[in-house]
Amino acid sequence: MFGHDSEHKKHHDAITGDEHKGHFSHDAIAAAAAYEAMKKYNEHCEKNGKPASHDKAKEIIAAAASGFLTHLVETKGLNYIDRKKAEKQAQEEAAQFLPQP
Numbered sequence: 001m002f003g004h005d006s007e008h009k010k011h012h013d014a015i016t017g018d019e020h021k022g023h024f025s026h027d028a029i030a031a032a033a034a035y036e037a038m039k040k041y042n043e044h045c046e047k048n049g050k051p052a053s054h055d056k057a058k059e060i061i062a063a064a065a066s067g068f069l070t071h072l073v074e075t076k077g078l079n080y081i082d083r084k085k086a087e088k089q090a091q092e093e094a095a096q097f098l099p100q101p
Contacts, residue, residue: 008035008093015072026085029072033065033090038097040064057098058091065090 011031041061044051051057069087072078078086 006035007031008038012036015076026082026089029069029078029082029086030089030093033068033072033086034093034097036068037061037064037090037094040067041094041098054098054100058095061094061098062091065094 008031011028012035015029015032038061041057041064044060051060066087069078069083069090073080073083
Protein backbone atom coordinates (compact mmCIF):
# COMPACT_ATOMS: atom_id res chain seq x y z
CA MET A 1 0.00 0.00 0.00
CA PHE A 2 1.08 3.60 -0.32
CA GLY A 3 2.90 4.61 2.85
CA HIS A 4 3.44 8.10 4.19
CA ASP A 5 7.03 8.01 2.95
CA SER A 6 6.33 6.52 -0.49
CA GLU A 7 7.25 8.16 -3.78
CA HIS A 8 3.53 8.41 -4.55
CA LYS A 9 2.99 10.40 -1.34
CA LYS A 10 5.95 12.70 -2.11
CA HIS A 11 4.56 13.44 -5.58
CA HIS A 12 1.10 13.98 -4.09
CA ASP A 13 2.45 16.51 -1.59
CA ALA A 14 4.47 18.34 -4.25
CA ILE A 15 1.60 18.56 -6.73
CA THR A 16 -1.08 19.53 -4.23
CA GLY A 17 1.06 22.27 -2.67
CA ASP A 18 0.29 25.95 -3.14
CA GLU A 19 3.02 26.58 -5.66
CA HIS A 20 1.97 26.30 -9.31
CA LYS A 21 4.50 24.40 -11.39
CA GLY A 22 3.93 23.50 -15.00
CA HIS A 23 6.81 21.08 -15.23
CA PHE A 24 5.49 18.04 -13.41
CA SER A 25 5.95 14.86 -15.42
CA HIS A 26 3.08 12.54 -16.30
CA ASP A 27 4.68 10.02 -13.95
CA ALA A 28 4.61 12.45 -11.02
CA ILE A 29 1.04 13.50 -11.75
CA ALA A 30 -0.09 9.88 -12.11
CA ALA A 31 1.68 8.89 -8.89
CA ALA A 32 -0.05 11.71 -7.01
CA ALA A 33 -3.43 10.73 -8.46
CA ALA A 34 -2.85 7.05 -7.65
CA TYR A 35 -1.98 7.98 -4.06
CA GLU A 36 -5.11 10.12 -3.77
CA ALA A 37 -7.25 7.37 -5.32
CA MET A 38 -6.01 4.76 -2.83
CA LYS A 39 -6.55 7.22 0.02
CA LYS A 40 -10.16 7.73 -1.09
CA TYR A 41 -10.63 3.99 -1.61
CA ASN A 42 -9.44 3.29 1.95
CA GLU A 43 -11.81 5.96 3.29
CA HIS A 44 -14.65 4.36 1.31
CA CYS A 45 -13.81 0.93 2.77
CA GLU A 46 -13.75 2.32 6.31
CA LYS A 47 -17.21 3.87 5.88
CA ASN A 48 -18.91 1.23 3.73
CA GLY A 49 -16.86 -1.93 3.98
CA LYS A 50 -14.98 -3.50 1.10
CA PRO A 51 -16.73 -3.52 -2.28
CA ALA A 52 -18.52 -6.70 -3.31
CA SER A 53 -16.22 -7.26 -6.28
CA HIS A 54 -12.75 -6.48 -7.56
CA ASP A 55 -14.32 -4.69 -10.54
CA LYS A 56 -16.31 -2.42 -8.21
CA ALA A 57 -13.11 -1.61 -6.29
CA LYS A 58 -11.42 -0.65 -9.56
CA GLU A 59 -14.38 1.59 -10.43
CA ILE A 60 -14.05 3.40 -7.10
CA ILE A 61 -10.33 3.91 -7.65
CA ALA A 62 -10.86 5.10 -11.23
CA ALA A 63 -13.46 7.63 -10.09
CA ALA A 64 -11.21 8.93 -7.31
CA ALA A 65 -8.22 9.29 -9.66
CA SER A 66 -10.38 11.04 -12.24
CA GLY A 67 -11.78 13.43 -9.64
CA PHE A 68 -8.31 14.32 -8.41
CA LEU A 69 -7.08 14.94 -11.95
CA THR A 70 -10.14 17.09 -12.73
CA HIS A 71 -9.21 19.19 -9.71
CA LEU A 72 -5.63 19.52 -11.02
CA VAL A 73 -6.90 20.59 -14.44
CA GLU A 74 -9.02 23.29 -12.83
CA THR A 75 -6.47 24.54 -10.31
CA LYS A 76 -3.05 23.88 -11.84
CA GLY A 77 -3.67 24.29 -15.56
CA LEU A 78 -3.11 20.70 -16.65
CA ASN A 79 -4.17 20.27 -20.26
CA TYR A 80 -6.56 17.62 -21.61
CA ILE A 81 -3.89 15.35 -23.09
CA ASP A 82 -1.79 15.46 -19.92
CA ARG A 83 -4.91 14.68 -17.92
CA LYS A 84 -5.87 11.66 -20.02
CA LYS A 85 -2.36 10.19 -19.97
CA ALA A 86 -2.03 10.72 -16.23
CA GLU A 87 -5.54 9.39 -15.57
CA LYS A 88 -4.85 6.08 -17.33
CA GLN A 89 -1.49 5.65 -15.61
CA ALA A 90 -2.91 6.57 -12.19
CA GLN A 91 -5.73 4.05 -12.50
CA GLU A 92 -3.28 1.31 -13.49
CA GLU A 93 -0.89 2.12 -10.64
CA ALA A 94 -3.60 2.30 -8.00
CA ALA A 95 -5.23 -0.93 -9.19
CA GLN A 96 -1.91 -2.76 -8.68
CA PHE A 97 -2.26 -2.15 -4.95
CA LEU A 98 -5.72 -3.72 -4.69
CA PRO A 99 -5.80 -7.17 -3.18
CA GLN A 100 -6.43 -9.68 -5.92
CA PRO A 101 -9.78 -11.53 -5.84
